[in-house]
Amino acid sequence: MPRKLAAILAADVVGYSRMIAANETATLDALDTLRAEVFGPVFTDHHGTIVKSMGDGWLVAFESAVAAVNAAMQVQDRLTDHPTITLRIGIHIGDVVHNEHDLYGDGINIAARLESIAPKGGITISDAVYSSLDGTLSPSFEAAGAQKLKNIDRPIITWVRTPSGGAIQQRTPAQDVVSALPRLRIEPTANSDPRAELRDTADALSADFDTYFSSINWLQANIKSTPIPDAYALRPVLRARGERIRLETRLYSPAGDTLWTHKSDTTLDEAFDWQDSVIAEIADHCIGLILEAETTRIMALPDEDLTAEQCLLMGIITWRDFGRDSYIRSVQFHERAMIAKPDMADAYAEALIVLQAGRTVTSSDILQEYFDKIPAWIEAARPLAPGHAMLTLAIAVATYAQEKKVIPLKEAIAQTLRLAPFDARVLSFCGWANLWSGQTQDAYDCFHKSLEFGRLGPFYVASLGGAASASLQLGKDEKALALVDKGLALSDLYPTFYMVRTAALAHLGRLDEARIALEEYRKLEPERTLANWAATNNYGGSEGGKRYFEGMKMAGMP
Structure with a gap:
């Protein structure tokens, strides 16, 4: 039987037997909704495969520890206010043996034991998992020491994320402006076809809709099966006939009127590539309609x-x-x-x-x-x-x-990432904070994750600019230019793109092109010089910052 390395997530419903005894129908309905709104979209989005479902628990295999931890944290955060369902989650990475029906091995056993000692609503991970995390995830976990687990020969060093580690639990109503921002209810993608590949495609579509719309900082978007008062609603339906599939999507106004309808066809073989393009097309159009409606509504009011x-x-x-x-x-x-x-x-x-x-x-x-x-x-x-x-x-x-004190800023960045590890905009600003203070690799990690979680929306532009800046400072000039090209296709008003292009081209020895890029930059910022730039922001005196300035100087910036 084939053996492979995998990250295994074990999840279990707290008090499942008690809940079933009290109200079996309500409990099973809640778990069905949980799968449609949370498990299916989140696990699919992180390329997780449910290898065993036991009614009150699940084993999910991931290709990487980072993907497993991302998924676990998102699941727990979405369940924070759930009226009945609370989970414990454990994660370990290790060898597993796969046959046509199941997975076996220490990776499975240790993940299950870690789940059993996890706090209610929390996550316990092994040291092997923790060592794989970057600076955007590790601040959420605290050392819990070596644990002797049942039927496991060696002690396992563990790390724990408690429910209080998330942003939602620590917010107070006075600090929220949810009621002030437009809301969008994303219905789970409906699919009546029993084939596993169609179910996975529906889950993936739901996940991508959630990812795209959640990156819009002026829009409160949630996957929700039940109606939300005064909210826009997106209703995707996946239909299939043989190998042909069709996605039918409708956008409704808060009053229930149909604002837009869309149909897109493909085949099962083409579904993977089709998915990215159709989601972007639908999300972009819906965001434009909602933005236009909200702006028109507010602009019609007297300024005072x-x-x-x-x-x-x-x-x-x-x-x-x-x-x-x-x-x-x-x-x-x-x-x-x-x-x-x-x-x-x-x-x-x-x-x-x-x-x-x-x-x-x-x-x-x-x-x-x-x-x-x-x-x-x-x-x-x-x-x-x-x-x-x-x-x-x-x-x-x-x-x-x-x-100019770096230590308090680094502490604040870690605290921010504990509060909001999946907010694309927060991640982008953490990236800029790291970049401005000279933490270049940490900055790149934040920007990379921001781009992953915010593939559409206003801060995607800023994250591209940040990732390009960090790439340049890390000496990855070609990567920086590729990110700049992506950014300029979205906005030609953002000075950072021209700054990075100028410096990257100069370092690559393409000085004529660098001077042209500098001219474009100076059309936007004619008063900027190296001296006043460095006085405002010298990137913490880092070597990457010096490289940035040197590239601009080579291109002829005064």
Whole structure:
């Protein structure tokens, strides 16, 4: 029988026998919904294969420990507020033996034993798994020491993520603005075909819809089988006839009106490649329709009648193109939100983020009035920061810009990643915080993960710019240019793309092309010089930062 190395996730429902005895029908219905809304999409998205389902438990095989941990954390975070279902999860990586019916081996046994000692709602992983994690995941786990597991000869060093490690549990209602942002209910992709490949395709479509829409920071998107009041709704239906399949999708307004319908056909053999393109097409069109509707709704209101929440939403939307003027317009809206509601944590977070980003890519004179307000905003925001991922990081980055102390910033980045390990926008800003402070490899890891979880949406542009910058600073010039090309196809107003292109081409010895790229950059930022750039942000004095400046200098930047 073939033997292979795999990461095994073992999950078990806490109190399953008690729940079945109390209400068998309700329990089984809850587990069916759990599979449609959570397990199917999440496991499929991370290329996990359910190898055994035991009613109250599951064994899932993954190709990597990182994929298994990502999946486990997302599952537990989505179950935080579930009224009846609580899971324990254990993960180990090791040799497994596969036959046509089952998997066997120490990898299976140890994962199951780790699940049995995991906290309710938590995750326990072995040291072999922990050693595979990068800096975006490891902050979520705490050392739990060596454990003697039943029927396992050697002690296993373990690491634990408790339910309190997630952002949702630590947030307070006053810090949330969920009710202010438009909502989208993504129905699990309906599929009546019993074939396993069609079921997997439906799960993959649900996962991709969730990934794409969840990356939009002005939209609250969730996979949900039951209606959500006052929400847009996306209803995908997968139909099959032999080898031919069709995806029929409808977008509904909060009032229940049909806004858009879409049909796309393919075959089972072509489904994998078709999936990426059709999801992007549908998501892009739906986001445009929702954005247009929400912007039109708010813009129809008298300016003086805008609520704090509406100002916040307009500030977030305004900044989506990262153009020079968008910084000032965005921060103006966020200041209005602060004035209208001084305890709105999100308004402070957004304003500080916009200003720190603006400080690094545009001339400071257009934002100077607001830079002067940063110390007062930080002090007002500190009491609102506990449990708020973006505000925690925004305060730390703004403080670092003033004091240049790396250790407090690194601690804040770790805390932020514990609170929101899968938020594409948070990951992107963690990447920039690492890059600005000279933690170049950590920055690249954050940007890479942000691009994975935010394949569509406004911060995809910023993540591409960050990943390109980090690649350049790590000496990966061709990789940097490839990322720049992707970014310029989405936005030609973002100065970072031209900066990276200039420096990368110079380091590759293509000086004529580098000078042309520099001319494009200086059309956007004519006042920027190496001196005022370094004074504003020298990338923590890192070798990568020096390489960046050297490339710009070779191209002729004054």
